[in-house]
């Protein structure tokens with residue numbers, strides 16, 4: 001059983017940060033950022049809470065799908081930067097969208113979150129015949145966790161939200177989800193409350209190098225190495241189940257972290273770069289939002305067309321990786 005994407009939507013904060021803007025507070029340059037990452041600018045949330053961005057993206061996806069919100073049976077939201085520990089963001093999105101009949105839960109698989117959600121949604125559709133539509137939402141404000149004094153990480157990230165509405169179909173679908181928790185200490189942001197409660201700084205060395213509350217820490221080089229292997233791995237784990245090769249794919253939609261990671265993954269897959277959707281130049285790395293945002297933009301622009309085969313491949317903190325291959 002496969003999925004059919006009925007509608008997509010996004011929300012982007014108005015505020016833009018160009019590479020030059022960063023030169024005001026860290027020792028960097030537009031040239032360094034462009035050549036090492038491919039990023040030119042990114043959006044940054046101002047007054048918008050993450051749930052607001054997610055809800056706006058969701059409303060647009062529902063409108064595009066042309067369905068009544070009451071007919072949505074399940075909402076899943078992914079975020080690594082949500083506003084609340086509880087309630088789940090999905091409950092807030094339910095209220096904002098009027099999807100009053102939907103069950104709602106959140107998921108956190110960092111930047112792999114969208115593919116994890118999509119795959120979970122498909123499994124719900126497969127096992128519950130009463131379910132017609134699932135709303136899948138990713139929303140992030142990385143800017144609230146980024147350490148703006150760390151030049152190697154602050155330049156990478158951006159904010160925004162994207163959503164899709166799906167239903168079941170008999171089209172091609174294959175997927176694979178994976179994780180390697182031994183890399184948990186390579187990329188993380190602490191929960192503020194927990195860090196205060198257990199007083200990690202003084203009483204217990206938990207082995208996570210960055211002790212400052214809720215600032216994002218990453219070992220860029222190690223994550224880079226992992227990422228270049230994880231993208232081809234996510235593809236092959238999913239593709240091999242269905243006898244699919246890179247040649248069968250019309251569009252790869254990879255997690256948008258660094259264009260050099262995508263170029264290396266393309267080379268390792270033996271697929272040309274012009275089959276890879278790249279949007280990180282104008283959005284940076286928006287974590288779980290990056291794949292559905294790239295998907296949405298490419299559908300809106302008519303780049304991705306009905307009947308084409310897509311490979312969504314992601315990796316992220318955890319460390320996690322995930323691939324989903326399906327016909328649009």
Ligand code: ACO
Nearest residue numbers: 027028029032111151152220221223224257258287316317
């Ligand atoms: N401007 C100028 N110089 C910089 C900057 C900057 N913004 N950042 C780092 N440098 C310097 C370093 O200090 C270092 O200087 P040194 O040689 O004097 O020590 C030099 O540039 C080279 O540093 P590297 O770390 O080797 O640079 P690299 O080419 O590896 O690029 C980067 C760093 C962009 C972080 C890269 O490692 C990367 O993309 N890693 C993966 C990050 C990623 O994908 N994270 C998120 C994944 S999951 C998720 O999305 C949550």
